[in-house]
């Protein structure tokens with residue numbers, strides 16, 4: 001059992017990101033469905049701890065070992081105190097006004113300064129330091145250095161378009177953004193989070209009908225997210 005796990009690990013590491021761990025994980029877990037036991041032996045020394053935090057492992061019913069975790073509990077301070085509440089809730093703007101790419105591509109994207117200035121060229125900045133900052137960036141032709149709230153590791157493939165077109169709402173993954181004065185991540189972004197939703201999201205039944213189970217099986221394939 002120890003040998004099997006080590007062999008799998010060696011293979012996994014050679015492949016750099018774990019294509020092939022599927023078989024290993026399910027075989028290993030058939031013998032011992034305890035993540036500590038399955039993974040402590042080899043992985044503790046082989047993988048950088050930030051990749052495999054042993055305290056945050058969980059074994060799914062089908063034997064796949066995934067990472068789970070908690071979303072960060074601190075909001076990220078941004079260079080300008082922009083609020084979604086004001087723009088979305090009070091002014092009634094649609095998400096797509098500023099994140100139009102979410103429906104079209106991999107990235108939802110953060111709006112360029114000219115989108116802001118379409119309105120803010122006209123909004124009074126007297127005694128409004130945050131609005132002054134916006135105008136300063138614009139005058140200097142500098143991009144506002146927004147800090148990322150969500151950031152997946154590079155070895156994970158995620159595309160907004162596919163999710164948005166399928167009918168998954170922004171709020172299902174990002175929380176009630178329109179109520180946020182400071183943007184905060186509500187999802188763990190761990191593998192267990194993705195797989196959990198893929199296993200039960202009703203849009204898959206709506207969009208695939210009798211082929212829903214087949215689609216769900218495809219979505220479990222390692223290659224779907226690790227290309």
Ligand code: HEC
Nearest residue numbers: 087088093094095098146147148149150170174177178183
């Ligand atoms: C007026 C333009 C505007 C509108 C409308 C808007 N956003 Fe944003 N959004 C921004 C800006 C600017 C940022 C970067 C600053 C921040 O994170 O607060 C951002 C950041 C985000 C982020 C975090 C990005 C990251 O770094 O991970 C999410 C998620 C998001 N918006 C979702 C939404 C959703 C959902 C809606 C609709 C309910 C929406 N936004 C409407 C401008 C907008």
Ligand code: HEC
Nearest residue numbers: 080081082083086087111115116118119120123130131134
């Ligand atoms: C459709 C018009 C419109 C767009 C586009 C827009 N804003 Fe605003 N914004 C407003 C209005 C109106 C206010 C309220 C001004 C007031 O309180 O006097 C405001 C308020 C603000 C404030 C003050 C704090 C707050 O959120 O209430 C900041 C900062 C701000 N906007 C930044 C931005 C940035 C950055 C962008 C581009 C990502 C942007 N705005 C895009 C209309 C807009």
Ligand code: HEC
Nearest residue numbers: 095099102107108109150151152158163164168169170173
């Ligand atoms: C199925 C979950 C999901 C849905 C639905 C979703 N997002 Fe995202 N969003 C993510 C993930 C995951 C990331 C991080 C992507 C990365 O780091 O590559 C992200 C990142 C972002 C970002 C940061 C910039 C970027 O593109 O990486 C913004 C802005 C954003 N989302 C806005 C939206 C808006 C607006 C909607 C609805 C139109 C939406 N998202 C729908 C999961 C989702």
Ligand code: HEC
Nearest residue numbers: 157158162166168172189193194197198201203204224225
């Ligand atoms: C709230 C539900 C939800 C969450 C969370 C979610 N997804 Fe999805 N995802 C879906 C649905 C629904 C589909 C099926 C879309 C379709 O087949 O039309 C899908 C499909 C996909 C696809 C297939 C796209 C294609 O081109 O075939 C990939 C890749 C994907 N998701 C990656 C991710 C990753 C990575 C995460 C986690 C970071 C994630 N998803 C989180 C609901 C979700």
Ligand code: HEC
Nearest residue numbers: 018021022051067156189190191194195219220221222225
């Ligand atoms: C639905 C999308 C999705 C599928 C399918 C998927 N993964 Fe992942 N995987 C992720 C995400 C997201 C992360 C990043 C987790 C993090 O940041 O800690 C990840 C991370 C990993 C890691 C790094 C350790 C960890 O969990 O953080 C390994 C190893 C891995 N995946 C292996 C696999 C194998 C093997 C399969 C097939 C059995 C698979 N993944 C299927 C989304 C997926």
